[in-house]
Amino acid sequence: MRKIFMLLAFALMIESGLNLSLDPDASTDLEQYIRDDFTISLRHIRPRRKAKISIEALFMIDFPSAKNKFTFYLDRKAKRVTIDINSNSQIFSKHLNAPSLNETITIRSLAVSFSENKIALFIDCKNVYKDEMEFNLSKLYLNMDEPDVKLLRERKYPLFIDRNIESALSRTNCQKTSKQKGYRKMMKDSESHGYYNDQDVNRKRGRREHRYNNRYGHSQNQLINPSYRGDISVVSGDCDENLLAKMNDLIALVKKLEKDIANQHGDVRRLQSLIENCAGC
Incomplete structure (x- = not known):
């Protein structure tokens, strides 16, 4: 009780x-x-x-x-x-x-x-x-x-x-x-497993370049290499020889035009000098 x-x-x-x-x-x-x-x-x-x-x-x-x-x-x-x-x-x-x-x-x-x-x-x-x-x-x-x-x-x-x-x-x-926790965990797991490491990035870049080379016949690096000049032929021997000849003719024509323009500039300067020194004028 x-x-x-x-x-x-x-x-x-x-x-x-x-x-x-x-x-x-x-x-x-x-x-x-x-x-x-x-x-x-x-x-x-x-x-x-x-x-x-x-x-x-x-x-x-x-x-x-x-x-x-x-x-x-x-x-x-x-x-x-x-x-x-x-x-x-x-x-x-x-x-x-x-x-x-x-x-x-x-x-x-x-x-x-x-x-x-x-x-x-x-x-x-x-x-x-x-x-x-x-x-x-x-x-x-x-x-x-x-x-x-x-x-x-x-x-x-x-x-x-x-x-x-x-x-x-x-x-x-x-x-x-x-x-948010799930996203942080995913990023942490990705880093621990190397999903975003440099080796994979380089491997992916190599696969892209391989596909590009197979399609266009030359490397992407050659297109952006500054050592290649415009007056030197970069076309490979597999291309049509007629195209190669036309390109060489075009280069020769450009050089001839440059020479003609230089001669014309010289003639203009001589004519200007005669006018300025003309006693009878």
């Missing part, structure tokens, strides 16, 4: 220190979501400045007519989330272990997913706990003569209710974070 009294006193003490308040809007939403799988998530859970009490109440799902309450606590020191189940004045607890918890960092997101009698805990986009439970909240609600459910929560932290865990995680940009 004494143990029962102490247990009830402890329960009342905890209830009085919960600081949970009824959220009518969230309760209405929960009535719609609880008929099937659903997820409750909270964001930006900051560590307490005064760590006298390491246990902090997050939210409570209350079935008034069925006399069932499910209260979720965050226990940073023990690194777990605890569910206190009050069913017809009988209290027992279920612990969801979360090894990544500590007493100093802010939890960016905490999500509890319910699927039939299975429960999963996600902290900062990571699934840290998954197990089967002795209860099914959806069946408990649907089997009531007058279905009724209330949601009480800690007002300091934003709370959301979603149909699935994917929607809850996308709200905290978990997908973006995972993509």
Whole structure:
């Protein structure tokens, strides 16, 4: 009898220190979501400045007519989330272990997913706990003569209710974070396996030059080599000899024109000198 009294006193003490308040809007939403799988998530859970009490109440799902309450606590020191189940004045607890918890960092997101009698805990986009439970909240609600459910929560932290865990995680940009990590991992693996090393680059360049040489009959390097002059034939002997003769004739014609132009410039200068020195003019 004494143990029962102490247990009830402890329960009342905890209830009085919960600081949970009824959220009518969230309760209405929960009535719609609880008929099937659903997820409750909270964001930006900051560590307490005064760590006298390491246990902090997050939210409570209350079935008034069925006399069932499910209260979720965050226990940073023990690194777990605890569910206190009050069913017809009988209290027992279920612990969801979360090894990544500590007493100093802010939890960016905490999500509890319910699927039939299975429960999963996600902290900062990571699934840290998954197990089967002795209860099914959806069946408990649907089997009531007058279905009724209330949601009480800690007002300091934003709370959301979603149909699935994917929607809850996308709200905290978990997908973006995972993509960035995946990209960094891909680049790291590429570097470690040498996917972008100089040897492969040179091999690819050699294959391109080989295809070019097979198509045009000469190397790309010859086209950009500055040692090849325009007045020296670069055509290989495999080409038509008529084309070679025409090119040589064209070179000779250019040289003749250059010589003629030089002679004309000389004649113009002599004529200019005679005009300037003409006494009779």
